[in-house]
Amino acid sequence: MSSAGKHPRHRLDELIHSPVRFSIMATLAASEQAEFGFVRDLVEVTDSVLSKQVSLLEEAGYVAVRKGYVGKRPRTWLTLTAKGRSAFRAHVAVLHEIASAAPETVKEHA
């Protein structure tokens, strides 16, 4: 095994690592469920971008999408699945590991 393979970044989840998908996952990790429009505004993306990214996360089994109505208004609700929650937890643990290496990084850049 090469030394590069030991760096924690190799354990990051490529699907979650994209900034938009990370923000979506972070929002859903903090929520029981979140409405599509709320996530769109919080992540600051358009409907189509969010829809596309959510589809990718849904295909991976990380996010569940539920459509329903509140009164006559159609609503789309997003939730993290158990698999998604577990993957996100692991991803964040690796981020913490990398971030905690900050002093070494500072030395490298000094």
Place this chain on the structure above:
Amino acid sequence: MNSGLTSHSAAEELQELDRVGQVVRDRSRWYRRYLLALGTGTIAYYAAVNLAAPASAALVFAIAAIWTAFITFLYWWSRSQPVMWRGLRPLRILLMVLYFTLVIVSLLLNVTVLHDAPWSWALGIIPALPCLIGSWTVLRR
């Protein structure tokens, strides 16, 4: 690709995690208002029914209809909220179990040992307590 990830960008992602988490918590404060409305509504309903019961059955029926409309509205309003913070889930389940248990307890007290007691109008305080305490707890989180 993640091969270029530095501790700085990892820290930035963690900051984003904190940011969205804070927004989700802030936007979930509607639950406090929900609990306050349910608690005060319950006290008002018990008081109104107990005070109206000796006077008129039609009045009691009208109060029950208003209460049903109020609960329906609360349910609809809670469903229309965009987000619910995951950290409130254990509290929410506990409060709902306590509320419905105490509603049953207070109704039983009302028709048994406290039947015709002069202060039975105040029995609504019993089921309202978890809501009011829960509301205060949500405020502190």
